Amino acid sequence: MRELDRIDRGILNILQEDASTPLREIAERVHSSVATCQRRIEKLRADGVLVKAVALVDRALAGRPLTVFVSVELEKQNTDILKQFEHRMRSEPEVMSCYEVAGEFDFHLIVTVESMEEYSAFTRRVFTSHHNVINVKSLFAMNCSKFETKLTL
Amino acid sequence: MRELDRIDRGILNILQEDASTPLREIAERVHSSVATCQRRIEKLRADGVLVKAVALVDRALAGRPLTVFVSVELEKQNTDILKQFEHRMRSEPEVMSCYEVAGEFDFHLIVTVESMEEYSAFTRRVFTSHHNVINVKSLFAMNCSKFETKLTL
DNA sequence: GATGAAAATCAGAATGT
């Protein structure tokens, strides 16, 4: 892994807040030159540190007000079944994140849906014994106090 | 709330994947004109549907490889204590998300840190009885199979 | 009133020395 210096970290902090910040402004704020910042950004991209620039939308206004934390236990944890499950989750648009965890459950998901009805349909479609799911626990978010994509570096 | 038509949804889908997609390309892909797409984007921004454009960073490469799911129970759930806790979480850079939930715990957090040592320090600093925290459950992610910011509309 | 096409202008990125 690369070491990120003060300039790299400054650039990443700025771009994580506003991906369209002009190079001139970035250079000023990290006390460097436009050319240097340009080279650094290119390198950060090439190294995979900077993944991409995306627009964030308001989940409620975009019609997906419901966030659900889902814990999933699979029948047997052999590699094949885990891989299959992960692959399936990647293909489901309602699934925003999927993490493998240790403990009682095998996976933790974050799912966003339009309504309870849609969530019900989602679970029936995805969490079947056919997909080796033996236990599911759903926890509904009542309120989002914070949602941040920025890693402060 | 506004109704999003085919063009709005198309625009949002495109910008959620690449915020720097040229208007010309957006117009092509949603089968509309540059002028219309521009007007729509401006309106989506004004209405708060489009929140902002950000750069996404690889968490591991940026030195924050550890993701922890934290469940927190507070001493008494009166409004003031909840508000205080939310405010505190908003100010902590390690806390990526904070959701109020129903059930055994009061809040679910997603926390990213550089190491176990840092997580230990974080919990000791933040989850004290002084902050009315009476119960904390930490669950460490072993692997991230999916991390998506896009709402497919 | 919303749309699409075109043109002029401006800002910023990319390039070359």
Place this chain on the structure above:
DNA sequence: ACATTCTGATTTTCATC
């Protein structure tokens, strides 16, 4: 570090539906 070139956003206008 500077100047040039190029790309795309912005703004305006106009005709149309």
